[in-house]
Amino acid sequence: MPVPKHIFDPPFNIIRSSHVVLDVVDLKASAEFYENAVGLHVEERGDAAVYLRGREEQQHHSLVLRKASHATCRRLGFKVGDEGDLDKAAAFFSQNNIAFAFAEQPFQGRTLQFSDPFGFQIELYAAMDKRPLLLRRYDLYKGCHPQRLDHFNVFAAEVQDTVDFYARLGFRLTEYAEEDGEHGRIAAAWLHRKGNVHDFAITNGKGPRLHHFAYWVPTAMNILHLCDVMASSGYLNNIERGPGRHGISNAFFLYVRDPDGHRLELYTSDYFTGDHDHAPMRWSLNDPRRQTLWGAPAPRSWFEEGSPFPEQALREPQFVAEVTVAD
Structure with a gap:
């Protein structure tokens, strides 16, 4: 099967993978696993959701655990270059009949959510709340760092x-x-x-x-x-x-x-x-x-x-x- 050619001028600029949103049945057990066994840092904890990040990350979260009745992957998140890329993405999706919508998400700026043609649920954002770098806070390290x-x-x-x-x-x-x-x-x-x-x-x-x-x-x-x-x-x-x-x-x-x-x-x-x-x-x-x-x-x-x-x-x-x- 054909290997795709590299495209250096895409319709909008995705920077990197950013975060994942998981639905979990037992929020307390899931948060305990990721915080104390794996070693992620809990940035925000509530009755309905827990937000975690790695030691090197200055963004508010890279893992969101949401309390739900069934375990699913709610969204995969990617960061784009700037706010203009969100508008370019919306135009691309509209031209290609891909369902999308702008949605309010905690601790994130303007967020565009879409379902790709194969059913993967994706969200794009340009700005997220910043938090202090924990790279040198070795006193906080747990799990596998x-x-x-x-x-x-x-x-x-x-x-x-x-x-x-x-x-x-x-x-x-x-x-x-x-x-x-x-x-x-x-x-x-x-x-x-x-x-x-x-x-x-x-x-x-x-x-x-x-x-x-x-x-x-x-x-x-x-x-x-x-x-x-x-x-x-x-x-x-x-x-x-x-x-x-x-x-x-x-x-x-x-x-x-x-x-x-x-x-x-x-x-x-x-x-x-x-x-x-x-x-x-x-x-x-x-x-x-x-x-x-x-x-x-x-x-x-x-x-x-x-x-x-x-x-x-x-x-x-x-x-x-x-x-x-x-x-």
Whole structure:
């Protein structure tokens, strides 16, 4: 399948992945997990929602937990360059028959929410309330010392079309996994805006669903430390996959599940991709180093389970990718 060309003059300027809004059934249990086990900083706490951020982030929040009757991914948030980009985005969506609306969101400036053609619920903003940098407040560090939200990964039923759509918005391909042969199809793609491996990854599967969101941590030792923390604080069974190193992205990783089943990746050691002529790297689906550089395959849950978006019907993928699954 075709690899999209890089577009350097998109219809509006997305800067980076910014925040995720999750609906959770037990707000207290979820906040406890993210604050005390993972180590995010609680910026605002209420009966209906909790707002958290990483140590390096000066924005008010990068994770919003909302009390709800069902666990879903409410929104994925991206930051745009300025207020004018919100108007440019609205014009683009109007011209392309994409549903959108401006909405008031706590601690954010003007926010544009839209449903992309594949059912992913996205919001864009240019300004968010500022908070003091906590990078050097080592007395406040907990868990694995998460610094900043890095990326989202989603299950998409129509991988190629989804990749092509976000390429139109200026997302640039860094790595991709493809079937072998003359008519091989792309089964997963990693796209970025901020100059590392990805802000948004698109994976073949039943969708639209959130596969995971990821926080960047300083070193691999922080991830190993989190394994010890979770094993000794009642969260041993919440560890789903890892620790290990991906071939794709070169990242040292750990995947964990929160009390509602939302998947979180802790992540470090990827690389710079900001050059305009950076060439995407192709991976064969048959290469065992793709999933884990050391050859260990992922568990079945990693391929099959994800967080739905509210009021979005799930669709089966257009094709079934042949991947190795751990026994």
